[in-house]
Amino acid sequence: MSLLTEHDWKGSIFTGEWHGGGGGTQSVVEPASGSTLAEVGLADPRDVADAARSAAEAQKEWAATIPSERAAVLRRAGILFQKHADEVIDWVIREAGSIPAKAGIEAASAAEECFEASALPSHPHGQVLPSNVDHWSISRRRPAGVVAVISPFNFPLVLSIRSVAPALALGNAVLLKPDPRTTVSGGVIIARIFEEAGLPAGVLQLLPGGADVGAALIEAPEVRVISFTGSTPAGRKVGESAARHLKRAHLELGGNNAMIVLPGADVAKAASAGAFGSWLHQGQICMTTGRHLVHESLYEEYVALLAEKASHLPVGDPASGQVALGPIIDSRQLERIDGIVQRTVAQGGTLAAGGTHEGLFYKPTVLSGLTPEMEAWSEEIFGPVAPVIPFSTLDEAVDIVSRSPFALSLSILGDVGQAMTLADRIDSGKIHINEQTVADEANAPFGGAGDSGTGSRFGGAEANIEAFTETQWLTVRSEIAPYPF
Known part of the structure; x- marks a missing residue:
């Protein structure tokens, strides 16, 4: 039936x-x-x-x-x-x-x-x-x-x-x-x-x-x-x-989630993770990788690899064939995405790939040559856009990530020791080391801080019981208590 x-x-x-x-x-x-x-x-x-x-x-x-x-x-x-x-x-x-x-x-x-x-x-x-x-x-x-x-x-x-x-x-x-x-x-x-x-x-x-x-x-x-x-x-x-x-x-x-690519990381694998994190479901996910911070020693190679992936990913009707990206949900959302991209380019950003659309089908897009003040970096785009910025030191990476009011999901790719050190310095509801930013499991707590929400209120027994029940204090005696009045 x-x-x-x-x-x-x-x-x-x-x-x-x-x-x-x-x-x-x-x-x-x-x-x-x-x-x-x-x-x-x-x-x-x-x-x-x-x-x-x-x-x-x-x-x-x-x-x-x-x-x-x-x-x-x-x-x-x-x-x-x-x-x-x-x-x-x-x-x-x-x-x-x-x-x-x-x-x-x-x-x-x-x-x-x-x-x-x-x-x-x-x-x-x-x-x-x-x-x-x-x-x-x-x-x-x-x-x-x-x-x-x-x-x-x-x-x-x-x-x-x-x-x-x-x-x-x-x-x-x-x-x-x-x-x-x-x-x-x-x-x-x-x-x-x-x-x-x-x-x-x-x-x-x-x-x-x-x-x-x-x-x-x-x-x-x-x-x-x-x-x-x-x-x-x-x-x-x-x-x-x-x-x-x-x-x-x-x-x-919302979440303008960052992915940090550490020095010495496997650039090909990092670009694959970044592409998945930014372009899954056309970037219309609160956990989407919205900011790519790449160590300066890997930056140019990373941008080139990401742009190459963008140029080869098929975009089209997901009901009619094997595509990697489907449509944006409606024209209003598409206009917002494209507006942010075009204004960022006008501000001096470089369009390394994409930035065009046919109807509601927006091409996977890579933006480089950015500053942290540019709109594509500072705003949650909710579209298939990957903005990339280089960093030179770990302190600089922490500072750039932490400037955002969003704190939902963070990805750190590379040496686990360095990644753990960074994880202890950055506030985020979820941190994924050597994975991209989009992840959810039914038994895992989910939620963010700051502009990303009011903390972990979904996933796992502890969070769900806290979310959907009230605490009551109950006392019991075997007989009525004596009182002085």
């Missing part, structure tokens, strides 16, 4: 059943061809208010469900992601403009996120505390209640399921708002998977929509935690609104 083809989900939102939303419908457009793939339903703020109330009711019973039953739902969801992998991959390719390999990573990761989350219901959720008082003193973790998950377009499935799965496993209800451009990959597929996995109605609800829906989610009194992945400007607004409503917001935001 097909997950989507044989099911009447089109034009609908999901609140335990599929029905039309107050926001009407929106076309799902394939960026590579401009074709309409389907119509999806959109919610409005009234739908959000209704969903939040019903989710709060459904959550109580779900939280009371025994751990083994909650774990079983998560395991079934993981198996269903594996069973329907081909269908899932096809949607991620066509809706998000992903090459097949990247779409395959998303499908496999979705299953792994569910399997990893299935261990959370039986994970220890508290501890007995020492006390000087004659009672038992217990710290225990309780479900937060209703969790709002707001996810972006670039890795739509993974960046939704990595919050949805652990939040559900820990006894919460979830209101999911995917990016409207990738509503199927980031929302409909997940709702259908958990519907088939036997999740009780109302525990997971799908509410696609625009900024008004996102604002309504944050403001809904039943929502206690907001898990947001997206741009830094949007994240600031989410954080501000959540703070006004005294709610926790877990913010995973």
Whole structure:
């Protein structure tokens, strides 16, 4: 049985059943061809208010469900992601403009996120505390209640399921708002998977929509935690609104991530790592390698090798052939990418490769001859652009990297001893030695600091339990305590 083809989900939102939303419908457009793939339903703020109330009711019973039953739902969801992998991959390719390999990573990761989350219901959720008082003193973790998950377009499935799965496993209800451009990959597929996995109605609800829906989610009194992945400007607004409503917001935001190529590093391997880090999924990843710092002894060779790779990587429709890069998600994003590139060249930067596009297909681009003040170096581009700067000393490399307000992912290539020394001197949520900047695993903590977000709020039992539960202090005596009043 097909997950989507044989099911009447089109034009609908999901609140335990599929029905039309107050926001009407929106076309799902394939960026590579401009074709309409389907119509999806959109919610409005009234739908959000209704969903939040019903989710709060459904959550109580779900939280009371025994751990083994909650774990079983998560395991079934993981198996269903594996069973329907081909269908899932096809949607991620066509809706998000992903090459097949990247779409395959998303499908496999979705299953792994569910399997990893299935261990959370039986994970220890508290501890007995020492006390000087004659009672038992217990710290225990309780479900937060209703969790709002707001996810972006670039890795739509993974960046939704990595919050949805652990939040559900820990006894919460979830209101999911995917990016409207990738509503199927980031929302409909997940709702259908958990519907088939036997999740009780109302525990997971799908509410696609625009900024008004996102604002309504944050403001809904039943929502206690907001898990947001997206741009830094949007994240600031989410954080501000959540703070006004005294709610926790877990913010995973942008990243202008650096790769440092140390003296003596294998230049060919380094250029391969740099190409992958900058151009995977057209550079539309928060972990993309956005800055290449190369020791001056290797700089010219590195730029030449990177430019050569750029000139040979095929760009095109990922659904029609074997390509290395697909389309940019839409014309607005493409115009932003090209604007940064062209302004940087006008500022004195050198275009070593790329810098052109046909429609939404932007060529992999290499920029050299830069200074740290130039826009392509200082801004997160979110496109297939590799800016390269030389450095002479390790102190200089640390200084250049640390000037950025972003602190999500850092790559250091070369001698491990030197790399470890640098790793201790640079603040970053993730550091990868002799690997590029793009990496994620279901059991590993993920998150950044500064303009990259509010720290590790995803991945692994410790981070997920911290993110999606509240701590409660419980004391117990065998008899009522005596008091002097």
